[in-house]
Amino acid sequence: MKQSTIEKAEKEGRVLIYGTVEKDEFASWKKAFERKYPSIEIDYRREYVYGTPPPMAKKMMQEIKEGKETADAIIATVPPMMQMRDLNLLSKVKLEEASAYPEDIRQKDGYWFPIVSIPIVQIYNPKLISKRELPKTALDLTSPKWKNAIVLHDMTLGTLGSYWLACLRPIFGEKKWSKFVRGLAANKPKAFPLYDNITDSVTSGETKIGMTILLHDLVKAKEAKRNLARLILKDVPILTSFNAIARTKAGKHPVSAELVIDFLISSSGQKKIGSTYVRIPARLKTGAPYSMEKLVGKEKTPVFPNELMLTSISDSIKLFVKLFK
Numbered sequence: 127m128k129q130s131t132i133e134k135a136e137k138e139g140r141v142l143i144y145g146t147v148e149k150d151e152f153a154s155w156k157k158a159f160e161r162k163y164p165s166i167e168i169d170y171r172r173e174y175v176y177g178t179p180p181p182m183a184k185k186m187m188q189e190i191k192e193g194k195e196t197a198d199a200i201i202a203t204v205p206p207m208m209q210m211r212d213l214n215l216l217s218k219v220k221l222e223e224a225s226a227y228p229e230d231i232r233q234k235d236g237y238w239f240p241i242v243s244i245p246i247v248q249i250y251n252p253k254l255i256s257k258r259e260l261p262k263t264a265l266d267l268t269s270p271k272w273k274n275a276i277v278l279h280d281m282t283l284g285t286l287g288s289y290w291l292a293c294l295r296p297i298f299g300e301k302k303w304s305k306f307v308r309g310l311a312a313n314k315p316k317a318f319p320l321y322d323n324i325t326d327s328v329t330s331g332e333t334k335i336g337m338t339i340l341l342h343d344l345v346k347a348k349e350a351k352r353n354l355a356r357l358i359l360k361d362v363p364i365l366t367s368f369n370a371i372a373r374t375k376a377g378k379h380p381v382s383a384e385l386v387i388d389f390l391i392s393s394s395g396q397k398k399i400g401s402t403y404v405r406i407p408a409r410l411k412t413g414a415p416y417s418m419e420k421l422v423g424k425e426k427t428p429v430f431p432n433e434l435m436l437t438s439i440s441d442s443i444k445l446f447v448k449l450f451k
Contacts, residue, residue: 145201198377240408268309292442
């Protein structure tokens with residue numbers, strides 16, 4: 127980062143961030159940034175994004191309307207970022223550090239930058255399902271034997287879980303995807319807006335299979351010796367999205383916001399993130415304890431949503447509202 131940019135940020139002296147990351151997790155990132163830039167203080171406030179439009183967006187729009195201070199930068203998953211871009215809340219930013227990320231990970235116009243990888247995996251309760259009984263493919267889950275036995279993220283919310291299911295459409299093909307979605311809905315899966323609830327449901331035996339949990343939550347559950355194992359379906363890859371950071375249009379400290387973004391996507395910032403229990407850095411080859419390389423090895427992890435997937439997402443989510451209500 128240019129010295130002139132740093133000096134401008136130091137004059138601003140402050141940056142307000144709204145994010146979905148837990149405060150205790152963000153605390154170490156904040157400390158590392160303020161150690162490097164002691165003249166700039168981060169004011170981090172945790173906000174939720176579940177819903178359409180995201181509550182975070184509603185809050186910012188209300189603050190802007192009332193002439194109040196609003197976030198300079200936001201941290202959220204990619205689907206809410208897409209909504210907030212469409213609501214004209216985000217600014218484009220150009221950063222040299224972004225070139226270290228593969229093109230399929232980057233937002234090409236610079237509206238947001240990935241900082242945490244969010245791979246979605248499937249789980250089951252090994253005390254309730256033997257290895258012999260395990261489903262092998264996605265369509266196996268449409269069997270009536272799994273009725274009332276599956277739990278997934280609430281597909282009617284239009285958030286990350288909905289995007290995950292929608293993004294299987296171009297991977298499966300129209301015929302197979304339609305059969306899978308309708309068969310899954312017919313089996314009356316339980317649904318929760320929070321991933322922790324999905325983990326708890328399978329662990330407790332309330333359900334047997336969880337279709338949508340985050341890889342880092344599975345890592346935590348296994349380290350805590352909970353009754354969970356990863357369910358590997360041969361036709362369902364580990365689709366991976368991201369928690370991303372963006373600069374807002376209405377923030378009063380734009381240069382400081384840019385400096386925070388630059389820090390968090392840098393190699394050192396990503397190593398700090400990947401040393402947080404348990405957060406997976408978006409940047410590869412950081413050497414961090416919780417890197418993708420260490421957790422999934424050479425498995426393919428397609429990024430979602432990508433441009434190919436975007437064309438059908440809106441129609442898919444409308445279908446989910448009808449099927450999973």
